[in-house]
Amino acid sequence: MKRFIYDFTFEDWKQWMLDHGEQSWRASQMMDWLYVKRVHAIDEMTNLSKGLRQLLEQEFAFTTLNILAKQQSGDGTVKFLFGLHDGHAIETVIMRHNYGNSVCVTTQVGCRIGCTFCASTLGGLKRNLTTGEIVAQVLMAQQFLDETEERVKSVVIMGSGEPFENYDATMQFIRVLLDERGLNIGQRHITVSTSGVVPNVYKFADEKWQVGLAISLHAPNDALRSSLMPINRRHTLAELLDACWYYLRTTGRRLTFEYALIGGQNDKLEHAHELGKLLKGMNCLVNLIPVNYVPERNYVRTPRNHIFEFKKVLESYRVNTTIRREQGHDIDAACGQLRAKHNQSKESK
Numbered sequence: 001m002k003r004f005i006y007d008f009t010f011e012d013w014k015q016w017m018l019d020h021g022e023q024s025w026r027a028s029q030m031m032d033w034l035y036v037k038r039v040h041a042i043d044e045m046t047n048l049s050k051g052l053r054q055l056l057e058q059e060f061a062f063t064t065l066n067i068l069a070k071q072q073s074g075d076g077t078v079k080f081l082f083g084l085h086d087g088h089a090i091e092t093v094i095m096r097h098n099y100g101n102s103v104c105v106t107t108q109v110g111c112r113i114g115c116t117f118c119a120s121t122l123g124g125l126k127r128n129l130t131t132g133e134i135v136a137q138v139l140m141a142q143q144f145l146d147e148t149e150e151r152v153k154s155v156v157i158m159g160s161g162e163p164f165e166n167y168d169a170t171m172q173f174i175r176v177l178l179d180e181r182g183l184n185i186g187q188r189h190i191t192v193s194t195s196g197v198v199p200n201v202y203k204f205a206d207e208k209w210q211v212g213l214a215i216s217l218h219a220p221n222d223a224l225r226s227s228l229m230p231i232n233r234r235h236t237l238a239e240l241l242d243a244c245w246y247y248l249r250t251t252g253r254r255l256t257f258e259y260a261l262i263g264g265q266n267d268k269l270e271h272a273h274e275l276g277k278l279l280k281g282m283n284c285l286v287n288l289i290p291v292n293y294v295p296e297r298n299y300v301r302t303p304r305n306h307i308f309e310f311k312k313v314l315e316s317y318r319v320n321t322t323i324r325r326e327q328g329h330d331i332d333a334a335c336g337q338l339r340a341k342h343n344q345s346k347e348s349k
C-alpha cells in the first residue's frame, strides 16, 4: 500500500529527496505545495520535474477523507464524520472561541481504554490512524474555514482514541503542526490529552515542548477511578501523579486535569475535598466538564448549582478551576456519538 503524502515531516522529505537523488531543498517545495498552496494532486506540483512527480506517484497517495456527515450547531461548532479509505469512520470537530477556531482531532478508530462515560470505546479499538490521516483532519477543517476566510488557530488532540497509545504518529503529527513550512501552529496553541498512559507522560515531558498536556482524571481515588477508567488498574493514581510532577518539573508548564462530573458517581463534595488535597500545590488547572448524555450509558448530569459548589471546594485548596463552556449541545457533541450512530445505522441495513 502507498504511504499517505501527509505522513512526512520536513526532515523526512529532505531525507527522501536525498535517497532519491534529488536536492534536499526540494523538501521546502513539497511543504509549500502541501501546506501553503494545499494542492490535491501530485500533478499540480508544477515546479517538480516529471520524473520526480512520477516517483512521488509511485510511493504516495493523498489522504482522502470523505465527508459522511456534517453537523452544525447554533453556537458555530461544526462536527464532521469522515470516511476513511478502508470504510472506517472518524470524527473531527471545529470549535469557535473568542480567541479563534480550534480543531479537535481523532488519533485512533475507536479506542481500547474503555472509559465508562465514553461512546468512542463502545466497539473497541479498530486501528491507529497514520500521521497523514490526523494531519488531513486539520486540512479539511481549514478548507471549511477558508469559505469564511478564517483559519485554524489551535489544535486539541482530544477526539476519539488515546493519543499516547498511538504515540509515534501523534508526535509526528505535532511536528507537522509546529513546522513553519507545515501547518504553522504555535506550541502553546496545541494540547494533547491522555487518560494516563504513564510511561508516555514521561516520554512526552522529555520532548521538552511547550505543547499543553491535559490528563483525564475524573476521580480522586483509585477505587473510583478504576471503576470509571480501567486504565487506572494498569497505572495507579499515585504513579500517574508522579509522572505529572515530572512533567511540571521538566517543562515548567501548567498541567490541565479534566474532570467529567457524573451525577451521583464522582461529583460529591467529599470527592471535591479529596481532589483538592491531591492537587494542592500543583501548578495545574482543573477543568470541570458536565458529562454529556450518552444513550448507551445511564449517567445523569450534575445539576448546575452543584457544579459551582464543587468548584468552590476545589478553590478552597487554591486549586485553579474552570467549568467547561458547553459547545455543540444541540448536535452529537460528545466524542464518538456521531460515529456510534453511523455504525448502528450501517449494522441495521
Ligand code: SF4
Pocket (backbone or CB within 6 Å): 111, 112, 113, 114, 115, 118, 119, 120, 121, 159, 160, 161, 162, 195
Ligand atoms: S475518553 Fe478517551 S481514552 Fe477514554 S475511552 Fe474515550 S477515547 Fe478512549
